[in-house]
Amino acid sequence: MHDLLDLIPVGPGAPLRVPAPVRGLHDLAFNVWWSWDHEAIELWSKIDPARWRSNENPIDLLREVDAAAFEELLTDAAFTALYDHVMLRFSAYMNGNSTWFDENHSGDLAGPIAYLCAEYGIHHKLRLYSGGLGILAGDHLKAASDLGVPLIAVGLLYRMGYFMQTVDPDGHQQHVYSEMEPARRPMRPVIDPTTKHPLEIDVALDGSVVRVAAWRVDVGRVPLLLLDTDLPENDPADRPITDALYTRGRELRLCQEILLGIGGARILAALGIEPAVWHVNEGHAATSLLERLRIARAGGVSVAGSIEAVKSTTVFTLHTPIPAGNEVFDLDVATRHLSQALPEADTDELARLSTPPSGDAGWFDMGALAIRLSRQTNGVSQRHAEVVTGDWESLIGGSAVGITNGVHAPTWVGPAIGRLFRKLVGEDWDEHASDPSTWKAILDAPDDVLWNAHLSQKEHMLRQLRNRLRNARARHGASPNELRTIETDLPVDRLTLVFARRMATYKRAGLLFSDLARVRALLTDRERPTQIVFAGKAHPADREGQGLIRWIVEMSNVAELSGHVFFIENYDMALGGVLAQGADVWLNTPRPPQEASGTSGMKAAMNGGLNLSVLDGWWIEGNVDGNGWGFGGQPRSDAEDAIDLYHALETEVVPRFYDRGDDGVPAEWVAMMKQAIATALPRFSARRMVSEYVERAYIGP
Numbered sequence: 001m002h003d004l005l006d007l008i009p010v011g012p013g014a015p016l017r018v019p020a021p022v023r024g025l026h027d028l029a030f031n032v033w034w035s036w037d038h039e040a041i042e043l044w045s046k047i048d049p050a051r052w053r054s055n056e057n058p059i060d061l062l063r064e065v066d067a068a069a070f071e072e073l074l075t076d077a078a079f080t081a082l083y084d085h086v087m088l089r090f091s092a093y094m095n096g097n098s099t100w101f102d103e104n105h106s107g108d109l110a111g112p113i114a115y116l117c118a119e120y121g122i123h124h125k126l127r128l129y130s131g132g133l134g135i136l137a138g139d140h141l142k143a144a145s146d147l148g149v150p151l152i153a154v155g156l157l158y159r160m161g162y163f164m165q166t167v168d169p170d171g172h173q174q175h176v177y178s179e180m181e182p183a184r185r186p187m188r189p190v191i192d193p194t195t196k197h198p199l200e201i202d203v204a205l206d207g208s209v210v211r212v213a214a215w216r217v218d219v220g221r222v223p224l225l226l227l228d229t230d231l232p233e234n235d236p237a238d239r240p241i242t243d244a245l246y247t248r249g250r251e252l253r254l255c256q257e258i259l260l261g262i263g264g265a266r267i268l269a270a271l272g273i274e275p276a277v278w279h280v281n282e283g284h285a286a287t288s289l290l291e292r293l294r295i296a297r298a299g300g301v302s303v304a305g306s307i308e309a310v311k312s313t314t315v316f317t318l319h320t321p322i323p324a325g326n327e328v329f330d331l332d333v334a335t336r337h338l339s340q341a342l343p344e345a346d347t348d349e350l351a352r353l354s355t356p357p358s359g360d361a362g363w364f365d366m367g368a369l370a371i372r373l374s375r376q377t378n379g380v381s382q383r384h385a386e387v388v389t390g391d392w393e394s395l396i397g398g399s400a401v402g403i404t405n406g407v408h409a410p411t412w413v414g415p416a417i418g419r420l421f422r423k424l425v426g427e428d429w430d431e432h433a434s435d436p437s438t439w440k441a442i443l444d445a446p447d448d449v450l451w452n453a454h455l456s457q458k459e460h461m462l463r464q465l466r467n468r469l470r471n472a473r474a475r476h477g478a479s480p481n482e483l484r485t486i487e488t489d490l491p492v493d494r495l496t497l498v499f500a501r502r503m504a505t506y507k508r509a510g511l512l513f514s515d516l517a518r519v520r521a522l523l524t525d526r527e528r529p530t531q532i533v534f535a536g537k538a539h540p541a542d543r544e545g546q547g548l549i550r551w552i553v554e555m556s557n558v559a560e561l562s563g564h565v566f567f568i569e570n571y572d573m574a575l576g577g578v579l580a581q582g583a584d585v586w587l588n589t590p591r592p593p594q595e596a597s598g599t600s601g602m603k604a605a606m607n608g609g610l611n612l613s614v615l616d617g618w619w620i621e622g623n624v625d626g627n628g629w630g631f632g633g634q635p636r637s638d639a640e641d642a643i644d645l646y647h648a649l650e651t652e653v654v655p656r657f658y659d660r661g662d663d664g665v666p667a668e669w670v671a672m673m674k675q676a677i678a679t680a681l682p683r684f685s686a687r688r689m690v691s692e693y694v695e696r697a698y699i700g701p
Contacts (some may be wrong), residue, residue, distance in 0.1 A: 004112060006221065007271060009196075010188035010200075013187065016029065018062055021074055025062060025083075028043075028090060030186045035122070035411070039086050042454040047444065053197055059183075093220065100148060100691065105699060113144075113151045114273075115153040116260065117284070118259065119155065119246075122512040123570050124574040128161065129245070130420065133282055133319050137281060140686065140690060142222075146431075146695065148643075149692075149698075150521040152273065154224075155226050155266065160179060160243040161245060163244075163537070165569050166472070167472070168476070181274065184582075186218070187215040188333055193271065196596065201270050204340040205340060211234050213228045213231055213268075216312075224359075248541045250329060255337065257366065261289070262649065263291065264285065267293075277700075280374065282317045282318065282320075287366075289370065289373040289374075311373055314374040315698065317380065318388050321387045328356065331363055335364070343654045355368060356368050377696065380403065386400075388400035404618060405597040406686040409606055409686070409687075412603040412607070413581070417454070417581070417606075419453070424441045433681050433687050453608075457607065461578045465578075491567065495585070495657045497532040498535070498584070500533070500535040500571055500600060501588070504542065505548065507590050507595075522646070522650060522654070525654075527658075528655075528657075529564065530654060531566070532566065533579065534565070534568070534576045537571055552567050580600060587613070588619065589613070589614055590617065592616040596617055601619060605676040607677075615630040618684065624679055625678075626672055627677060631645060631647075656672070658670055
């Protein structure tokens with residue numbers, strides 16, 4: 001399946017000094033396949049353990065390690081044997097022709113699938129994501145690669161990424177941006193196949209013609225193209241258009257989404273790529289449909305015929321029922337920009353296609369545009385599909401399809417649990433992630449073996465959290481003695497709840513604190529204490545979300561709760577992985593029916609973490625066979641949900657965690673952990689999700 005990568009020629013990336021005997025490290029560094037392969041990660045760590053721990057960036061590692069270090073490594077038989085083994089596996093992965101897609105759907109598509117999305121969570125060193133949508137998109141690409149699905153992804157190169165979060169002593173969120181240098185990331189410039197020069201296309205925006213280049217990131221077999229406006233030939237006012245993800249400025253956001261959609265369609269055309277299916281993943285990329293309409297119209301096809309041609313090859317995924325997640329712009333502003341980008345567009349037709357379901361003609365609704373020009377619209381859980389149908393049925397012309405999200409298990413399963421899976425299932429356990437019969441093996445695992453694997457990951461999580469707390473408090477001016485006391489915080493034998501997600505108000509991060517007397521008694525019980533870790537960012541324009549963070553920090557400083565409540569700043573993929581792998585309980589308290597899916601709880605469950613969640617999104621489907629706890633699920637007051645939350649904690653969660661046998665293992669708790677793993681892996685793996693997209697959306701219906 002090198003075929004897709006071969007369709008997109010690239011120039012050289014960062015110059016890397018790699019000795020000839022291990023020159024394969026160069027290719028490995030420029031393909032993020034290594035990031036979900038435990039032996040490849042081990043290989044990088046052996047080159048320079050200290051550098052690797054501090055950075056986890058193969059490009060930087062190879063730039064910094066000197067020749068003398070490599071000379072010593074090349075005399076190490078264990079290192080060279082591991083190198084040979086990893087490179088053989090990498091080659092077999094990239095060149096194999098017996099993938100799931102080859103065996104089941106070879107010849108079913110006339111061309112590749114174009115997948116367009118505003119953000120991608122591939123690895124924490126590629127800050128091209130803000131939260132769930134991006135992480136889901138990254139997992140979609142990885143699973144498509146594993147399955148051999150012919151998919152080409154398009155996004156934007158955000159050189160400043162999404163903000164890095166710091167929180168001051170009073171809980172005020174600070175927004176820090178730093179440039180991400182392409183030369184220090186696994187990306188290479190896309191080359192024009194004809195001229196052999198860097199490929200560039202034009203997109204007109206309100207009287208200005210913007211030049212757009214592209215970079216290629218190799219996600220296993222899947223190429224990800226990142227569009228970039230930071231070019232010397234662009235006007236200085238246009239160069240920063242793609243700089244930052246989810247900017248405050250609405251007109252700038254519109255410009256980004258025009259570049260993503262129209263620019264994405266044009267870059268594929270410039271490469272001579274004709275997708276068989278276009279997957280618009282959330283409304284941000286809906287302008288790709290207008291570009292395709294323009295091309296059809298320019299070819300002499302009627303308006304109705306153009307619309308039908310676009311619809312017949314387009315699928316649209318809606319990810320949220322929250323209004324802020326659905327992009328709506330002032331129609332006059334949108335028309336001004338799009339009349340330049342699409343000079344042949346009929347303004348009245350553009351307005352009709354983008355009118356919201358409410359019929360308000362003053363708005364340009366990206367979601368409405370995508371639905372009207374797609375043959376299928378899907379929600380990201382079965383419950384969410386019902387919500388989408390209720391909100392958009394008049395535009396869909398029927399019911400939305402439910403394709404429940406999944407997560408890429410090799411990325412999110414921790415090292416100790418992964419070793420257990422390899423022992424119980426085999427080295428290729430991830431290839432069987434969507435097979436329910438495979439995971440019956442976990443039910444027979446010795447309780448102490450699974451419990452100790454969990455404790456290993458929990459201890460790693462808590463060490464990481466203490467380091468982050470120490471760094472934050474040192475920045476706040478804590479004394480050396482105060483910093484030393486952090487070493488006794490977050491003991492491993494204490495029940496640990498984790499609440500980690502975007503700090504949006506509907507997710508109700510503060511629900512646990514509804515009754516302070518009750519939560520104090522719960523957390524500080526001498527015999528059965530509990531601690532809770534919070535993490536999450538609020539959008540820079542979301543003042544209410546930032547207020548939630550301040551409140552949580554205030555709660556962590558209340559004398560009676562100190563040492564039991566912690567806020568960890570700068571929630572990203574690295575922190576998210578550590579938390580999902582080490583949590584005892586994953587807490588989720590959205591206000592239903594506003595949780596579209598929620599994938600973080602799936603990651604925790606695959607690691608044996610137990611979900612305690614409102615019955616909304618994925619958890620309606622996921623809460624089975626005693627694998628966690630569910631409550632609520634219907635729109636009602638926060639006070640009512642808080643009562644149920646306290647009841648579950650006091651009567652179920654805490655007693656089961658602390659009910660230990662003579663061997664110190666909580667047998668009933670471990671039984672629930674086994675059920676969590678056995679149910680989450682087959683039902684909520686990205687392999688299942690992507691195969692379902694292939695059969696129900698890309699090839700079907």
